[in-house]
Amino acid sequence: MVPTQYYLFLAAALFCMGMFGVLTRRNALVVFMCVELMLNAANLTFLAFARQRGDSIGHISAFFVIAVAAAEAAIGLAIVIAVFRSRGSVNIDDMKTMKH
Amino acid sequence: MDAIRQFFMTAPVPPDTLAPSLWLIIALPLLGAFICGVFGRKLGRGNVHLVALGAVAGSFVLSVLAFWAVSHVQGGRPVSLTSSFSFNSVRYAMAHDFGTWFSAGDFRVNFGLMVDHLNAILLLVITGVGFLIHLYSTSYMEHDEGYWRYFAYLNLFVAAMLTLVLADNLVLLFVGWEGVGMCSYLLIGFWYNDAAKAWAGRKAFIANRVGDFAFLIATFLLVLTVGAFQRQADNTNFAPDNNRPERYAQGLSAKGPLTFQGLEAMANALPHEGAAKVTLHSEIVEGPLAGYTFGGVITAILLLFLLGASGKSAQLPLYVWLPDAMAGPTPVSALIHAATMVTAGVYLFCRMSFLLVLSPTAMAVILIIGTLTSLLAALIAFAQDDIKKVLAYSTVSQLGIMFMGVGAGIFWAAALHLVTHAFFKACLFLGAGSVMHGNGDETDIKKLGGLRTEMRWTWVTFMIATLAITGIVPLSGFFSKDAILHGVHHNQLGESLEWVSHLCGILGYVIAASTAFYMTRLYLLTFEGRRSSEARLAHAHESSWLMTLPLVILAVLSVVAAVYAFPLMQLPSGEHQPVFENFLNPVFASAERIAAAGRELRLEHELPHALDYFIAWLIALAGGALAAFLYMRFFPAQAGKPAPAWARAIRRAAQNKFYVDEAYEFVVIRPLKFLSMILYRVFDALLIDTVMVRGTAWVTTRVGSALRYVQTGDAQSYAAVMALALLGGVAYALIRVLS
Numbered sequence: 001m002v003p004t005q006y007y008l009f010l011a012a013a014l015f016c017m018g019m020f021g022v023l024t025r026r027n028a029l030v031v032f033m034c035v036e037l038m039l040n041a042a043n044l045t046f047l048a049f050a051r052q053r054g055d056s057i058g059h060i061s062a063f064f065v066i067a068v069a070a071a072e073a074a075i076g077l078a079i080v081i082a083v084f085r086s087r088g089s090v091n092i093d094d095m096k097t098m099k100h
Numbered sequence: 101m102d103a104i105r106q107f108f109m110t111a112p113v114p115p116d117t118l119a120p121s122l123w124l125i126i127a128l129p130l131l132g133a134f135i136c137g138v139f140g141r142k143l144g145r146g147n148v149h150l151v152a153l154g155a156v157a158g159s160f161v162l163s164v165l166a167f168w169a170v171s172h173v174q175g176g177r178p179v180s181l182t183s184s185f186s187f188n189s190v191r192y193a194m195a196h197d198f199g200t201w202f203s204a205g206d207f208r209v210n211f212g213l214m215v216d217h218l219n220a221i222l223l224l225v226i227t228g229v230g231f232l233i234h235l236y237s238t239s240y241m242e243h244d245e246g247y248w249r250y251f252a253y254l255n256l257f258v259a260a261m262l263t264l265v266l267a268d269n270l271v272l273l274f275v276g277w278e279g280v281g282m283c284s285y286l287l288i289g290f291w292y293n294d295a296a297k298a299w300a301g302r303k304a305f306i307a308n309r310v311g312d313f314a315f316l317i318a319t320f321l322l323v324l325t326v327g328a329f330q331r332q333a334d335n336t337n338f339a340p341d342n343n344r345p346e347r348y349a350q351g352l353s354a355k356g357p358l359t360f361q362g363l364e365a366m367a368n369a370l371p372h373e374g375a376a377k378v379t380l381h382s383e384i385v386e387g388p389l390a391g392y393t394f395g396g397v398i399t400a401i402l403l404l405f406l407l408g409a410s411g412k413s414a415q416l417p418l419y420v421w422l423p424d425a426m427a428g429p430t431p432v433s434a435l436i437h438a439a440t441m442v443t444a445g446v447y448l449f450c451r452m453s454f455l456l457v458l459s460p461t462a463m464a465v466i467l468i469i470g471t472l473t474s475l476l477a478a479l480i481a482f483a484q485d486d487i488k489k490v491l492a493y494s495t496v497s498q499l500g501i502m503f504m505g506v507g508a509g510i511f512w513a514a515a516l517h518l519v520t521h522a523f524f525k526a527c528l529f530l531g532a533g534s535v536m537h538g539n540g541d542e543t544d545i546k547k548l549g550g551l552r553t554e555m556r557w558t559w560v561t562f563m564i565a566t567l568a569i570t571g572i573v574p575l576s577g578f579f580s581k582d583a584i585l586h587g588v589h590h591n592q593l594g595e596s597l598e599w600v601s602h603l604c605g606i607l608g609y610v611i612a613a614s615t616a617f618y619m620t621r622l623y624l625l626t627f628e629g630r631r632s633s634e635a636r637l638a639h640a641h642e643s644s645w646l647m648t649l650p651l652v653i654l655a656v657l658s659v660v661a662a663v664y665a666f667p668l669m670q671l672p673s674g675e676h677q678p679v680f681e682n683f684l685n686p687v688f689a690s691a692e693r694i695a696a697a698g699r700e701l702r703l704e705h706e707l708p709h710a711l712d713y714f715i716a717w718l719i720a721l722a723g724g725a726l727a728a729f730l731y732m733r734f735f736p737a738q739a740g741k742p743a744p745a746w747a748r749a750i751r752r753a754a755q756n757k758f759y760v761d762e763a764y765e766f767v768v769i770r771p772l773k774f775l776s777m778i779l780y781r782v783f784d785a786l787l788i789d790t791v792m793v794r795g796t797a798w799v800t801t802r803v804g805s806a807l808r809y810v811q812t813g814d815a816q817s818y819a820a821v822m823a824l825a826l827l828g829g830v831a832y833a834l835i836r837v838l839s
Contacts, residue, residue, distance in 0.1 A: 023820045031816075096813040 007048035015041035028080045028090040032073065039069045111169040118169050119196040122213040125166070125223065126262045128158045133255035140248025149238045152251035156234050156258055160227035167220040170194055171683070181216070184351035185365040186344070192217055192686045195268055197355065207323065208356035214268035218450055218515060218687045222265045225522050226440050230258045232650035233435040236530050239646035240431055240537060250290060250429065257283035261440050265447065269359040270319050273448070277315065277412065280441040281308045287436060288428040297427040307421035311411015318404035319358065321389075325397050326357035328384040329366050334377040337369040360451060364690050367454040370394060371698035380458060380698070398455060402462035405452070406469065409445025414496045415503060416473045420761055422496055426488040430533030433488060438495050438529050439522035446499070446518050449506040453691035457509060460594040460700050467507030467588070471604040471611070474500025476758070478614035482621075483754035486543045487532045490622045494569065495525055497615060501584055504608065508601060509695065509703045510587030511688050512681040513665075517580040520661045524568040524577055527654035531562035534643045534651065535626060540636035545622060550631035554640040557648040559627050561655035566623040568658045570616040571720035573713075576658050579665030581612065582708060582716045583678070592702040609719050616723030624731045667707050676707070 014037055021034030043062045050058025084090050111118075132155025140148050170192050181193040193216035201211040215223070234254060241247050260279025267273040285308075289301025330352060335343045351362055370380050380395030389397055409415070414422035425437050436442070449456055449466070456463060474497045481493035498521050505514030536543060538555055552559045568577035589605040592598055642648070669682035677685075695701040708716075743751075753759070 019823060023816055023823060092816065093814075 004048050004052045008045060011041045011044040011048070014038075014044065026091050026093055028083070028092050028095075031092065032076055032080070036069060036073070039065055111165070113165050113169060115169040115194040118165055119194045121162070122166065122194075122196055122215065122266060123198065125159050125162045125227075126213075126259050126266065128155045128162075129255040129259040129262065131155060133252045133259060136248050136255060137252030140252060143248070145242075145247060148248045148251050152255050153231065153234050153238070155255055156227060156231045159258065159262065160224075160231050163220075163223035163227045166194075166215045167224055170215050170217060170220050181214070181361070183361045183365075184355050185348055185359075185361045186338075186351075197268075201272070203356070206353065208353070209269060209271045209358060210355050211272065212268040212355065212359065213266045214360070215266065216687055217684050218447075219265045221515065221519060221683075222447060223262065225519055226258065226261050226265065229439045229522050229526050229654070230254075230261075230435060232653055233431045233439075233526065233530070236434075236533070236647050236650045237429070237431045239644045240533055241429065244429075246290070250287075253283055253286045253290070254432070254435070257287070257436060257441070261444075264444055268361070269356065270322065271356075271358055273451075274312075274315065274319065277444060278312065280436070280444065281305070281312065281412065284308075284425065284436050284441055287432040288425045290428050290432070294427075300421075300424040300427040304421040304425050307418045308411045311408045311418055313408075314404045314411070315408030318401045318408065321397060321401045321404070322363070323357050324387060324389050325384075325394065325401065326352070326362065326366060328387050328389060329369075329378060329394065332378045332382070332385060333369060336375040337372065337378050338365075339369075339372060339376070363452065364454045367458060367694055368690060370398075370458060371694050395459065399459040399462050402456060402459050403465060405448065406462065406466055409448055409503075410469065410473075413442050413445030413499050413503070414473075415445070415469050415500060416476070419473055419477065419496050420764060423489055423492040423757070426486075426492050430488065430529060430536065433492070434526040434529030434533070437492065438525040442495065442499055443502065443518045443522070446502045446506060446514055449503075450511045450515050450687075453506075453509075453511045453688055454694055456506070457691045457695040457701055457703075458698065460597055463507050463509060463701070464593050464597045464600045465507070466503055467593070467600055467604050470500045470503025470505075470507055471607050472500075473497070474504065474611045475607055475614070476760075478611050478618065480754055480757050481618040482614070483751050485546050485755075487535065487545050487548075487622065487626060488529070488543055490545070490618060491525070491528055491532055494528075494615065494619065495521075497611065498525065498569070501581060501608070501611065504588055504604060505584035508584070508588040508591045508593070508604070509691070509701065510584055510591065511691065512678070512684045513580060513583035513587055515684060516661075516664055516678075516680045517584055519664075520568070520576040520580045520658060523654050523661055524565040524575075524658035527561055527565040527651060527658055528569065530647070530651055530654065531558050531565065534558040534647050535562075535640075537643050537647070538637075538640040542636045545625040547632045547634040547636070548626045549629045549635075550627070551640055552627045555642045557642060557651060561648075561651040562627065563623065564655040565658055566619050570619050570724050571612055571716065572724075573717050574659070574662065576661035576665070578717065578720065579662045582713060583665055585609065585612065585716065586706075586708040586712055587704060590704040590706050592704075594700040609716070612716065613719050613723035616720040617727045620724040620727035621731055624728065628732065629736070677705070678707075681705070 018034045018037030018039075018041060021037065022031055025031050025034065043065050046058040046062045046065070048058075050056065050062075080090055083095060087094055132151050135143075135151050136148050143151070181191040181195050183195075193214060195212060195214040198211040198213070201209045203209065234251070237250070237254065241250055244250065257280060260276050260283055262276070264273055264276025264280060267276060281304075285301045285305040288304050289298045292298050292301075330345075330349060333345060333348075335345060338345050338348065348362070348365055351359075351365070355362065369376070370378065372379065378394065380398070381393055383393050384390055384397070406415075407418075411418045422437060422442065426433055428437075456466075477493045477496035477500060481490050481497065484490045484493060498517070502514045502517050502521070505511070505517060534555065535548065535551060535558060538551075538558070539548060542548060564575070568575040571578040571581055585605065585608040588601055588608055591601055593601055664680040664683075665678050667676040667678050669677045669679055671677055671682075692703060695703045756762075
């Protein structure tokens with residue numbers, strides 16, 4: 001059986017890649033994908049721990065995360081589409097509205 | 101005869117019924133002040149007079165009832181003062197506690213009023229003389245537009261003075277103390293359009309403020325001392341109170357540390373040597389006063405109270421405001437600056453006589469201060485030409501004599517002189533006001549003269565009052581003043597301080613002669629001789645009956661008050677005692693007991709012999725005769741010839757008040773102004789304005805404009821900051837876990 005820490009190392013690597021993407025990429029869609037990557041890294045840790053403990057709490061948490069991620073993706077994509085329609089671009093450097 | 105006796109021995113209102121209504125004595129004039137002050141302009145002259153006089157008259161009636169209730173009740177049985185501090189303090193007194201006024205922690209001040217023999221007399225003086233002066237004022241101020249303001253202030257003053265007198269603790273007394281100071285300030289500067297008069301008010305206010313500060317410090321010290329005493333004392337300390345320290349602690353928690361009853365219980369416990377744990381020489385072990393002895397602290401307290409009292413009662417070094425206070429309306433000078441407020445210091449020390457006798461040092465200082473003030477003021481009064489200025493310096497001088505009485509431990513004589521002085525000095529001031537009224541506001545006595553035939557009533561009453569103050573035999577001033585001077589001669593303030601009472605006794609006779617001289621001079625120049633060619637009016641007119649009636653009453657009172665100094669009362673031992681001393685005995689009994697227990701002080705009750713009286717009378721007569729010779733014979737004959745240079749120099753110095761004001765200017769005011777300027781430049785302008793106020797704004801602006809560049813609006817850079825912070829947190833946690 002594969003030890004739990006391997007899963008955790010994998011999840012940490014996935015999380016770091018996701019975060020790196022969120023912080024560096026300019027395209028809003030890619031940023032979204034990176035956020036999904038981070039969420040899935042978290043899911044992976046949940047499942048790894050659930051398997052180690054031999055109960056189902058981690059699974060249930062993972063399902064919750066998936067449900068919330070789906071909702072977030074729906075709203076986020078809607079916003080991205082709305083921004084694209086009004087500005088013709090999804091580059092987040094063009095969307096610095098928080099400064100004003 | 102017995103029926104009449106019985107009537108006067110039974111109070112019409114029993115003390116138990118009257119005590120809860122004592123607040124009315126203060127409230128009536130206060131209400132009068134409110135009505136006159138707020139609605140006065142609309143009410144019109146007559147109604148304002150009615151309200152103001154009615155309020156004081158009501159207080160007077162209540163005061164008479166209070167006096168009656170505490171003097172002889174139900175066949176002379178003493179009224180017991182329900183004291184929270186001890187069981188056995190039966191007194192001719194009544195008190196009522198209206199509950200807690202304020203409290204903080206275990207410090208508490210109650211609104212408690214108390215009437216005993218001492219303040220019953222003062223109540224009568226304040227409301228009685230106050231009423232006469234109100235009556236006089238209705239005529240004196242009849243041409244003044246601000247009459248309603250004037251009567252409001254006057255009523256407010258009476259209320260404040262009554263608070264001062266009725267208070268049963270030091271804090272409430274201080275309220276009255278400040279209140280009379282404020283009314284004095286308002287009334288000195290009553291004609292505020294005149295800059296000089298407004299300045300005089302300010303001078304009085306500031307001189308009083310210096311004294312009040314000392315008063316407050318002394319009060320705080322007293323709170324600490326009472327606390328230390330309560331912690332350290334043991335049962336034997338309370339031997340006079342049946343060994344019940346719990347009772348004292350109860351009293352403290354119920355009424356606070358500053359009531360006079362509590363202070364009296366403490367003073368009674370202190371001088372006992374032997375088994376008692378706490379005496380005057382024992383050290384305070386804890387608290388801010390740790391390391392000092394009780395006796396030392398009490399001396400310091402009393403000296404601070406002396407400074408406070410010298411502010412209010414115009415003693416050295418703070419007497420300078422009183423002569424300037426004559427800028428106010430003359431009835432005010434009579435009421436506030438001669439009869440009532442300025443005697444507050446004397447009252448304070450009589451009230452706290454039990455503390456005073458614990459410290460012969462403080463008593464000696466009071467005696468010296470009183471003597472020096474009295475002498476200096478009498479010398480200045482020699483050369484003053486303004487009728488009110490002479491009377492003002494005379495007041496300072498007489499107050500000095502009262503302080504001599506207090507300092508020598510003859511409290512009853514000081515109180516008697518307070519009362520008789522209130523009568524004749526009020527009469528003199530009102531007479532001076534009448535003179536000014538009838539002579540077109542002329543105050544220079546060199547330009548008056550010959551009023552004897554033109555102002556009959558004023559002349560007669562002024563002459564009687566002059567004779568009273570100079571000390572001519574059948575009049576009250578002689579007996580009250582001589583009681584003090586005789587006592588100063590015979591009381592001993594302990595071994596090392598004997599020279600003080602000897603010296604002050606001799607100076608006392610100089611003062612008596614000086615008083616006779618300057619008062620005779622004032623009287624002669626004003627009323628005798630021919631009318632001056634420089635007079636403003638060719639003929640003076642007599643004032644209306646509203647002004648002469650108070651004069652007559654006061655003159656009569658200043659004659660008959662002498663009876664109180666006669667040794668008419670027989671003690672159980674068979675000796676005779678002056679009426680007034682007998683009457684005040686219950687109040688000063690504690691002081692007597694403490695002085696006897698402390699053995700450092702000898703309070704004498706020796707009566708003056710006929711020879712003593714004769715000497716004093718001769719001295720007064722000599723002073724008066726000298727003045728009469730000089731001003732009736734010598735000077736008129738020398739008119740036109742220049743006076744010798746030395747005489748002119750002395751006169752000029754005295755006329756300029758021995759340059760005391762200038763010395764103050766040089767020694768106190770200039771350095772103070774210089775210091776204030778430095779403080780203003782360094783602290784106000786530089787530190788507070790520039791560094792603190794503008795500095796804060798400057799720093800905020802700079803920091804803001806620097807941080808502006810951080811706010812990019814870029815969500816990713818914000819997230820990066822968050823991620824970095826998270827990384828830092830993780831690193832820190834890892835380091836903590838690994839180490």
